[in-house]
Amino acid sequence: MNELVKICLLVCPLVFLGGFVDSVAGGGGLITLPAYMMAGVPVHLAAGTNKVVAGSGASIAAIRFFCSGKIRMLIALCSGAGAIVGAAIGAGFAARMSDRLLQGLMLVALPLIAVFLAVKKDFGQEAEVEKTFSRTYEALMSLAIGLAIGCYDGLVGPGTGTFLIMAFTALLHLDMVTASGCGKVANVASNAASAVTFALNGMVMWQLVIPAAACSMLGNYCGAQYAIRGGGKKVKRMIFVVLGLLFVKLLADLIL
Numbered sequence: 622m623n624e625l626v627k628i629c630l631l632v633c634p635l636v637f638l639g640g641f642v643d644s645v646a647g648g649g650g651l652i653t654l655p656a657y658m659m660a661g662v663p664v665h666l667a668a669g670t671n672k673v674v675a676g677s678g679a680s681i682a683a684i685r686f687f688c689s690g691k692i693r694m695l696i697a698l699c700s701g702a703g704a705i706v707g708a709a710i711g712a713g714f715a716a717r718m719s720d721r722l723l724q725g726l727m728l729v730a731l732p733l734i735a736v737f738l739a740v741k742k743d744f745g746q747e748a749e750v751e752k753t754f755s756r757t758y759e760a761l762m763s764l765a766i767g768l769a770i771g772c773y774d775g776l777v778g779p780g781t782g783t784f785l786i787m788a789f790t791a792l793l794h795l796d797m798v799t800a801s802g803c804g805k806v807a808n809v810a811s812n813a814a815s816a817v818t819f820a821l822n823g824m825v826m827w828q829l830v831i832p833a834a835a836c837s838m839l840g841n842y843c844g845a846q847y848a849i850r851g852g853g854k855k856v857k858r859m860i861f862v863v864l865g866l867l868f869v870k871l872l873a874d875l876i877l
Contacts, residue, residue, distance in 0.1 A: 625828055628660040632829065633836040636674060640840025643675070644682035645848045646856055647782020647804060648863030650675065651870055653837075662826060669819030670826045670833070676812035678837030683809050685845035686802030695756060696763040696793060697803040700785065701810030703767025704774065708811050711775020731868045734787070735861060754793065762792055767807055774811060780867045782808050783860055797853035797860075805845075 635656035643649025650671065657667035686692050754762070766788045774781040782804050789800035819825055848856050 628829060629832050631660045632656050633832055636833045637836040637840035640678040640837040641844035643782060644841040644844030646859035646863050647786055648780045651779050651866045665824045666826045669824035670829055672812055672816040672819055673825050673830050674833045674837045676809060676816050677834040678841040679805050679808045679812055681838040682841035682845040683805040685842055686805055689849050691799050691802040691849060692806060693803055696759055697806035699760045699763035700767035701807040703764040704771030704807045704811045705814050707768040707771025708775040711772035714776055731864050735864050771811060779870060780863060783863045797856040798848055801848055801856055
C-alpha cells in the first residue's frame with residue numbers, strides 16, 4: 622500500500638475527531654498533532670501541516686457559528702488581533718523560560734479549573750449572561766484576553782481555544798456557545814499566521830493537507846452543530862474532556 626495512503630488512514634479519522642472537539646471546546650491539537658507523529662510524519666512537518674489543516678477546519682466552524690448568530694464580531698476580531706501579537710511575544714519568551722516550570726504550573730492550575738467548573742454549575746449558562754458592557758470595554762478586554770492567551774499559545778500551546786472560551790465567559794459574560802464561536806475566529810487568526818510561517822519555511826506536507834483538511838472541515842462543522850444545538854452544557858462537558866487530555870499530556874511530558 623502507498624505510504625501516503627497508510628498515513629491518511631491513520632491521520633484522517635483522528636483529524637476529524639480533533640476538529641470536532643476543537644470546534645466545541647478547543648484543544649483539538651491534543652489529538653491531531655500526536656496523530657501526525659504516530660503516522661511517522663517528522664515533527665516539524667507535523668507541526669506545519671497541523672496548523673494549515675487546523676486553520677481550514679476552524680474557518681468552517683467560525684462560519685457555522687457566524688451563520689447561527691453565535692459570534693460577537695467586535696470581541697472576536699479584537700481577541701484575534703491580540704492573539705497574533707501575544708503568540709509572537711510568547712514564542713520569544715519560550716526560548717528563555719524552562720518548559721518544565723511552565724508544565725508544572727499548568728499541572729497545578731488545570732485541576733483547580735476543573736474543580737471551579739464542577740462547583741459553579743451555572744458558569745457560562747445562558748441564564749447567567751445578563752450583564753452588558755460598553756463597546757470600548759469589550760474591545761479592550763477582548764484585546765487583553767487575546768494578548769494573554771496568545772502569549773500562552775506561543776509559550777506552551779495546547780488548550781488555547783479552551784482558555785479563550787473560559788476567559789470570554791468569565792470576563793465578558795458570554796454564554797459558552799458564543800464564547801466558543803468567538804474563540805474560533807481568534808483561532809483562525811493565530812493559525813493563519815502560524816501556517817504562513819511554516820509554509821514559507823517549507824514545513825508543510827502538502828500531499829497530506831487536502832485529505833486531512835477535508836476531514837478537519839467535516840469534524841469542525843459537526844462539532845459546531847453539536848455545540849449550537851446542545852447549548853452551554855455540552856460545551857462545558859467537552860471542556861472537562863479537553864482539560865483531562867491536557868493534564869495527562871503535561872504529566873506525561875514531565876515524567877517521560
